[in-house]
Amino acid sequence: MLLSKACIYGVRASLYMALVYHKDSYISIRDMSQKLDISFHFLTKILQQITQAGLMHSYKGPNGGINLSKNPREITIIEIIDAIDGLDVFTECVIGLPGCGKNKPCPLHEKWAIARQELQDMFENTTLHEMAFNSKKLNLRLSNEFSIKELID
Amino acid sequence: MLLSKACIYGVRASLYMALVYHKDSYISIRDMSQKLDISFHFLTKILQQITQAGLMHSYKGPNGGINLSKNPREITIIEIIDAIDGLDVFTECVIGLPGCGKNKPCPLHEKWAIARQELQDMFENTTLHEMAFNSKKLNLRLSNEFSIKELID
DNA sequence: TTTATTAAAGACTAATTTGTCTTAAATATA
DNA sequence: TATATTTAAGACAAATTAGTCTTTAATAAA
Ligand code: SF4
Ligand code: SF4
Numbered sequence A, B: 001m002l003l004s005k006a007c008i009y010g011v012r013a014s015l016y017m018a019l020v021y022h023k024d025s026y027i028s029i030r031d032m033s034q035k036l037d038i039s040f041h042f043l044t045k046i047l048q049q050i051t052q053a054g055l056m057h058s059y060k061g062p063n064g065g066i067n068l069s070k071n072p073r074e075i076t077i078i079e080i081i082d083a084i085d086g087l088d089v090f091t092e093c094v095i096g097l098p099g100c101g102k103n104k105p106c107p108l109h110e111k112w113a114i115a116r117q118e119l120q121d122m123f124e125n126t127t128l129h130e131m132a133f134n135s136k137k138l139n140l141r142l143s144n145e146f147s148i149k150e151l152i153d
Numbered sequence C: 001t002t003t004a005t006t007a008a009a010g011a012c013t014a015a016t017t018t019g020t021c022t023t024a025a026a027t028a029t030a
Numbered sequence D: 001t002a003t004a005t006t007t008a009a010g011a012c013a014a015a016t017t018a019g020t021c022t023t024t025a026a027t028a029a030a
Helices: A005-019 A029-036 A040-052 A077-084 A109-124 A128-138 A148-152 B005-019 B029-036 B040-052 B077-084 B109-124 B128-138 B148-152
Strands: A056-059 A065-068 B056-059 B065-068
Touching: A005 A029, A005 A040, A005 A065, A005 A077, A005 A128, A005 A148, A029 A040, A029 A065, A040 A056, A040 A077, A077 A109, A109 B109, A128 A148, B005 B029, B005 B040, B005 B065, B005 B077, B005 B128, B005 B148, B029 B040, B029 B065, B040 B056, B040 B077, B077 B109, B128 B148
Parallel strands: none
Antiparallel strands: A056 A065, B056 B065
């Protein structure tokens, strides 16, 4: 698995937030966890990491919740990944050898270095807005249970 | 991490086997575990999986060990990965959504489907021989401790 | 035939990741 | 102020992955 479960849930939640984005209102974690079929408490902890990384804001109390700290056009997927798994996967050796770099590269280096860069580019160049826009256009699914149209109604 | 530790160790061991490949002699797991700095017992279990997948043969008793069941020119890295982690990473959704495919693809689909195919191609098109050949040519390292030249002497 | 060497098998432990639960703190509103 | 709602924090448990150890089986060679 390229990304951990926690990271995957973080990306899904971020995408949901982009779908229902309104600059000045908060999304309840409880509500989101039900819509995305993710454990409420687990999701809470994941969102705390994302919040602590500055990508979202939280607000306690009635009508509180989470919102994106900037426009979804300005948030890329790699920022979510960085907040949860970190970016090691984009710098480390695919067969786990130490000292990855130009000095003593492992045998797979030439190919892997290209592939991991492409993966990094993919996550760097995909914004939450772009994902949300395509999702709505095609009525894709963010969970087994609900289609996007059902989620944003 | 794209590949599990077990899988990574399996690939390193396979590469070592290709480096010292002689059609008719066996490599001791104990010796290999020391040269590659991998736990002997853990490596034994990993090699059992690879052996059971038919990629290597084992032989008990004095001067026994493991050897490749075909020429390293005919073994690709993906065969090792398949024997240990399986190939799910090359077919599944990057954000873990069920039902990956044309019916209800996730928002990242277009980019991820290309990237994961490239990764699969990379592992399918890299043979143990190719890795070993490049490794020897450049005197790369398979472990922290020893350079290739030290390993095959 | 006895002994030493080697892999196979499986029980066991440790570490990490994933997930659950309880309590505390902040906030809105009655 | 009292109550309900919501996130924060952290203890705890379950599941998975990683790693260790012991015993058994096969084989070579003395
Ligand atoms: S492939 Fe190499 S340089 Fe690339 S990662 Fe492996 S060791 Fe490092
Ligand atoms: S990206 Fe899509 S189609 Fe591709 S994997 Fe995700 S759900 Fe499946």
